[in-house]
Amino acid sequence: MKRRLRLGMVGGGQGAFIGAVHRLAARMDDHYELLAAALSADPANARSSALALGLDPARAYEDYAKMAQAEAARPDGIEVVAITTPNHLHAPVARAFLEAGIHVICDKPLALTLAEGEELARLARQQRRLFALTHTYSGYPMVRHARELVAAGALGELRYVQVEYLQDWLANPIPPGQNKQADWRADPARSGRAGCLGDIGTHAYQLAAFISGQLPSELAAELHSFVPGRLVDDHLQVWLRYPGGMRGSLNASQVASGEENRLQIRLYGDKASLIFRQEEPNQLWLTPIGGASQRLTRGRVDSLAARHASRVPAGHPEGYLEAFAQLYADIAELITARLERREPGEHARLVPMAREGVRGVRFIEAAVKSSAAEGAFTAI
Amino acid sequence: MKRRLRLGMVGGGQGAFIGAVHRLAARMDDHYELLAAALSADPANARSSALALGLDPARAYEDYAKMAQAEAARPDGIEVVAITTPNHLHAPVARAFLEAGIHVICDKPLALTLAEGEELARLARQQRRLFALTHTYSGYPMVRHARELVAAGALGELRYVQVEYLQDWLANPIPPGQNKQADWRADPARSGRAGCLGDIGTHAYQLAAFISGQLPSELAAELHSFVPGRLVDDHLQVWLRYPGGMRGSLNASQVASGEENRLQIRLYGDKASLIFRQEEPNQLWLTPIGGASQRLTRGRVDSLAARHASRVPAGHPEGYLEAFAQLYADIAELITARLERREPGEHARLVPMAREGVRGVRFIEAAVKSSAAEGAFTAI
Amino acid sequence: MKRRLRLGMVGGGQGAFIGAVHRLAARMDDHYELLAAALSADPANARSSALALGLDPARAYEDYAKMAQAEAARPDGIEVVAITTPNHLHAPVARAFLEAGIHVICDKPLALTLAEGEELARLARQQRRLFALTHTYSGYPMVRHARELVAAGALGELRYVQVEYLQDWLANPIPPGQNKQADWRADPARSGRAGCLGDIGTHAYQLAAFISGQLPSELAAELHSFVPGRLVDDHLQVWLRYPGGMRGSLNASQVASGEENRLQIRLYGDKASLIFRQEEPNQLWLTPIGGASQRLTRGRVDSLAARHASRVPAGHPEGYLEAFAQLYADIAELITARLERREPGEHARLVPMAREGVRGVRFIEAAVKSSAAEGAFTAI
C-alpha cells in the first residue's frame, strides 16, 4: 500500500518564492501529503494562503510555535516540516519542531551564527530527528555521478577545484518593497551578515565539498559590495587550501551582468578533469590529460546514483525542480526506512544534513573574518 | 478553495513508461487527484499497480469499458481520463469514455486510421467533451514563445522550415520480450503501419505546424527500415510544400546512432530565423539576416505564453516533465473554466486537440502513400 | 635547398574575392612563388592588380591565352596556374594551360557541362598534368580525420549521411553592380544553370563523398528560388540513395536567414555517428549508439592525416585559410614528387582532382533533371 508522509510547512505564503518550489518538489514523486502550515508571519496571508492550497482550516496556523505543539499533539500530526522562511527564522522554527519531535527539512543556511547552528545539530541528534538542508544542487543526477566518479578515482588525485556561482539579479539597486526576496536578503537582520556569501556562496561551497569529498583547512576571502548603499556583500572571491594539497577557488556574484544562475564546478585531478554547469544539468564533461572530452549524459551513464535520481530517459531534459524533488524523495526514504526499521537506500544518504549546514556557517564566518583582514589566510 | 479535478487512467501499469509520466505531470501543478484506473490489460497487473499507487481498490478496474460505465454512474466519478495504452487501443478506449461523458487526455497518435480519428473528433464534438492530445513538446515555454514570435512577424514571411527528430534507441535489433515499449511499437498490429513515422515523425509534424501556424498541402516521403526483420519504418525523410510558398523538410530516425532525443526545429523567414532544440529547451536562437544571434531564455523573454508556462526563474532549468505538466495544467484550466462558466485563459487554448490528432493521422497516411509511390508528391 | 614552385594566376584582380585567398593559401606554407598572372578580363585592372602584387610587368598578362603560350615558352615559366575566374571561364582557361603543359589548380565547378568537364579530365590525363580542384573543406584536418575514422570502420556500416550547407548572403535581392560575386553567380551565362546548387551544393556533395567514401547511384532533388526575379536556384533539397543501401539527404540554401556558412555533415553508422561543422573546424563529434559523445580535437587525435594537416598545437584554432593552404601544400607535394621522381606523401593523394570535378558536374545535371521531373529519382 502506498504510504505518504504527513508534511507541514512554515513560510511560503503568497508572494514568497521558494515555498511553492518546496511544495512542488514534495508533490512530484508522491511521497508526501501537505496537511498543515504556518505560511506567513502575517496572519491574514497565512490563512488565505492555506485556503488557496486547500488545507484544512483547522491546520492553517498563524504561528509556528503553536503549530509545532498542536501537530505534535495530534495522532495524525505531521511527521516532517519544511521551513522556507527568511534566514533569521530558520533556527527558532527548527528548534520548535525538533523539540516537538518532528523531522525538519530546512532551507539553507542552517542558522545565522555558528553557535546557533551547532546547537541545532546537537538538538537534532539528541531528539533523533532528521535535519535535512535543501542544498538543491546536490539532488542533480549528474552532480551525484560526478561525486561517484571522483570517489572512484576517475580524476586521479585532485589538484584544483574551481567553483563559481554568478547571477545578475542584484546588479542594480532594488528599491525596498518591490521584491520580497531582495528585501530580506539585503537586510542583515533577516539574512545575516553575509549577502551573496550566504545566499549562493554557501551553495558553491557545499557543491565543492559534495563532489570532491574534501573540506578545506583554510581560506582567504575578499568580500565586496558594488551597489551603492547595499549593506551586505554582493560579490566575493575565495581561495581554498585543502589538507591533502588540493587548492581551490570560489567566486560568487549577484552583480554579474548577464548571468542567470551560473553555478559551475570544475575539478582537475592528476589524470582527468570534470566540469558540471548547473544551467546544463543533464550533462557532465570528463576529459583526460591530453585526450578527448566525453560528454556524459543523464540516462546514459552507468551509475546507480545517477539512475536513481532520474525520472525520464536520456534526451528528455530534467531540471532544477527534479533535483529539488530528489532531495524530498530521498528524505522520504530516510524517514520511511526508520518507520519500517530497515536500512535506507544508499542514495538517500546523499541528502545534506545539519552537519553540512554547520560547515556552511563556519565557511561564512571564516570568509567574513578573512575579508576583514585584507584576505589573510584563515583557518576554517 | 482549492479544487482538484477527479482523474482516471487507462494503461500505465507496472512495466509501462509513459503512464508514470502522465501521473507525475498531473501531480506537478496540483490540479488533479487520481482516483480510478484500469492500468493494464492484465488483471493482476492492473490490481497490483493500482494498489501500489494507493488507489481505492473499488476503483481499480480490470477493464476500461466497465470503468467508463462505473465511473460515469458515480456522483464522485472521474471527470477526465488519461489514456496511456499502446496505440491500437487509443480509439476504442477514448470512444468508451467520450460516450460516458468523460473528458479525454490521450497519447498521440489519436488513432490508427483516418476514419477512426475523424469519428473520434466528431464524437468529442457531439458529446461536448475535450479530447486533448499530449504532444508534449508544445508545452515547452520556448516553443510557445517561438510560436508567438512567428505570429508577430519577427521572422518576416516564412520560407523554409526544417524539423528533425533523431533517436538511436532502435538502432540495434531488440529481441522480443526485452523492452515492452519496443515490442508494441515494432508490432504493426498494435502501433499501426507507421513505426518511426507514427512514433516521433508525428511529433515533428505537429511541432512544425504549432510554431509556423501553417499546414502543408502536399508532401513527398521516403520511409525506410534499416534494421533487418523490422516490420515498420525506422527512418524517414519528408519534403513539405505549403500553400503560401513555404517549403519544408522533416527527418525522423530511430536508428540515428548517438542521438538521444534530438527534436530540433529551424524556421527561416525573409527577415530572421529561429532555432529550438528540445534537448536544450530553456533557450531559443533568433538571428536576423546578416546579424548577431540572440539567445532568448525562458524567464527572460517578454511573452505571456512563456511566462505562463514557467515555474522557476531564468537559469533554473525546466525540462520535459514541466512541459508535460503544462499540458495538464492547461487542460485543467479548460475543464475548470467550463465548470465555472467562464472563458479559459488564453494560454490554455494552445493544448493540441482531436483536430490536431486528425491532422497527424492524415500526415501518416499521405507519407505512407507517397513512399509507396517512390516519393511522389502527394496531397495531404 | 628550399625549392618554391613557379605559380601563375588567372582571375583574382582587384575587386575579386577568392583570388586573394588563393594567393594567401599559396604563400602560407612557402611552397610557391607567384610570378605571372592575367588577373582580370579588364586589361587596366589586370595591369594595376599585377603591379600592386609586385609582379614583373613583363609577366602581367592581359590575356590568359597569351599568358599560357608565353609562360610555356620561357625557361623559367610557371609550372602551375591557379584559375580563380567566374565559372564559365574555368574550362577554356584550363584547356589553354593544360595544352601548354602547365599544371592546373582550379576553383570548382570544373565546368558548366558534363561534356566539357569530361573533356578536361581526359585532356589532363593525356597531357600528364595535374588538374586539382579547390574543394577547400577537404583540406581541414578534422575532415580528413573523419574520413580515416569512417574508412577504419569506427562508425560500423554507414546507414545515413546528412549534409547541409546554409548561408544567408543572398537572402535579399542584391541590385546588380553592387556585389561582384553576387552578380556573376546570379547570371546563368557566367555561373551555369545551377545557382546555389553549383556554388555550395557541390561542396556539400563532395564533402559527403570525401568522408563517406561512397557515391550515390540515384537522387531526387527539389530546386527552388525564393527571391523574386532570381534566375537560378537559391535553395535546394536532395535525397540520395547509395548502392550499398546507405541513404542520404543534402540541403543547401543561400537564403537561410542568420546562417553564415553552415556546412555540416553527420554520418550515422550501425555502431556510431560522426558530426563535423565547418564553423567549428577544430573538432569532431564521435558518438557510439547509446554512449557518450567524444569531442575529438585537432592536435589531440591520433591520425597521420590530421597531424599532417596541422600547423599549431591543440587549442590554437586553425581555420578556413589553413584548410585552403593545405590543398596548396599537398598539390606542391604532388608536383615536387613528380619532379623528384618519387612517390608523393600519402596525404597528398587527398587533393580533389578532375575526376571529383566530373562527379560534381554530374551531380548538378542529375539534380536539375530530377527537379524538373517533380523530384523523381534519377540516376547519377
Add this chain to the structure above:
Amino acid sequence: MKRRLRLGMVGGGQGAFIGAVHRLAARMDDHYELLAAALSADPANARSSALALGLDPARAYEDYAKMAQAEAARPDGIEVVAITTPNHLHAPVARAFLEAGIHVICDKPLALTLAEGEELARLARQQRRLFALTHTYSGYPMVRHARELVAAGALGELRYVQVEYLQDWLANPIPPGQNKQADWRADPARSGRAGCLGDIGTHAYQLAAFISGQLPSELAAELHSFVPGRLVDDHLQVWLRYPGGMRGSLNASQVASGEENRLQIRLYGDKASLIFRQEEPNQLWLTPIGGASQRLTRGRVDSLAARHASRVPAGHPEGYLEAFAQLYADIAELITARLERREPGEHARLVPMAREGVRGVRFIEAAVKSSAAEGAFTAI
C-alpha cells in the same frame, strides 16, 4: 609598387616551435621577406635551418651579435628582426639589434627583470626604433572588437574582470630532453623565476589590460607547483584591485587536465557583460543585465577594428595564425608609415610595445612577491 620589409630572425631553428609560427605569420599578408637569420645557438643547426629555409648562406649567421653588425652595415640589410629565442636571450638580443638601429619584434616576456625591461624600453625610445611584443591574442579581431565595445561604454562602468588561462601540457612531469619547449620553460635560468606565471599568466594579464583599458594598482597572488621536482610555478591565482574600484581575478595553470589552451576573459559592467574565449575566437558574447545574450561574430560586427583584422567573410573561421599575422601586418604598417613619413592606420596602434612588456614584468615581480608573503596585497 609592392614593397616588402626586409626581415631577420634570431632563434627558431629546427626543433623550435614558435619561430616557424613567426615566419608563417610574417608571410601570410605578404609584407615581409625573410633575408637573414641566426636561427640557433648551435652553429650546425643554425646553418642547416637557414639552408632549409632557402636563405642566402652569406646571411645565415651563427651568432646574433655578428648578425646585428653585419646586417646594419649592408645597404640591403634587414630593417626589422624577430626574436624567438628562449626568454633569457630576449634582452641581450634585442639590445644588440636596437643598438644597430634595427626594429625589433620580440616574443614575450620582454625581459627577466624589471630593470632589464625598463632599460630596453628606454633604449628603443632613444634609438627611435619599434619594440613590438607578440602578445598574439591581441591580434584577434574579436578581441579588438571587445576593446572597442568597452571603450564605447557598451558594458557601462566595469565592475569585475575574470581572466583565466588553462592548459594541461605540463600536467605530468616531462623528463628532460624530451620536449625542447618544456625544457627551457622549466629551467629558471632560461625562463626566469616565473613558470606558468611568465609563460601564460602574462598573456592573461595583457589581455585584461588590452580589453578593459585599465591597469590594477595592487594584487594578491598565490603561486603553486603541483608536479614534484618542478622548480617554477605551474599554477596560480591572482586577485586584482583597480584604482577605479574594479576588481579582477586571474587564474592560470599548466596542469589543468583536459584543457588545451583555454584563455578566456569575462568582463562585467554595470550594464552588460562580455565574454571572449580564445578557443572560439570568431565570436564574442555580449549580454545586458537581465537580457538575451548576443553572439557577435567576426565578419558581422560593425567595427573598423574587427573588419581591419579579418581576411575572409563571416562563417569562414579564422584562427591563431591569422591573429599572429595581424600583429605582423600592423607592425609592417607602423614601419612603412615611418618610411613614408605618414601617420599609420589607427588599428596599427594596437600592437603591444615595450611599455606593455615592462608592465608584464612588473606584474610578474609583484605576483612573486605577494605569493612569498602568503598572498598579501602588493602594489604593482
